[in-house]
Amino acid sequence: MIFSNRLLFPQIINFIDDTESIVIHGSRQVGKTTIMKMIGEYLEKNNLETYYIDLEDFFYLELCNAGYKALIDYLKKKKLLKTKL
Numbered sequence: 001m002i003f004s005n006r007l008l009f010p011q012i013i014n015f016i017d018d019t020e021s022i023v024i025h026g027s028r029q030v031g032k033t034t035i036m037k038m039i040g041e042y043l044e045k046n047n048l049e050t051y052y053i054d055l056e057d058f059f060y061l062e063l064c065n066a067g068y069k070a071l072i073d074y075l076k077k078k079k080l081l082k083t084k085l
Contacts, residue, residue: 009038016043051075 040050053060075081
């Protein structure tokens with residue numbers, strides 16, 4: 001799966017500054033988490049904030065289901081949000 005991730009990675013990075021969302025979907029065990037971690041490492045190396053939230057964790061799933069404002073409030077409360085939104 002690393003091979004296909006290497007093909008997708010540059011395509012995703014080309015759109016990383018767009019205001020639109022990027023959706024990565026696929027069957028189980030095809031490398032979605034791997035490519036997200038690759039993107040996170042790239043962003044961190046370029047001094048950009050990243051947040052990895054595993055929606056299989058019930059707490060984060062409920063937090064996200066409550067809406068983006070709830071997520072932002074949580075990040076602020078935990079002092080994880082470095083920039084103003």
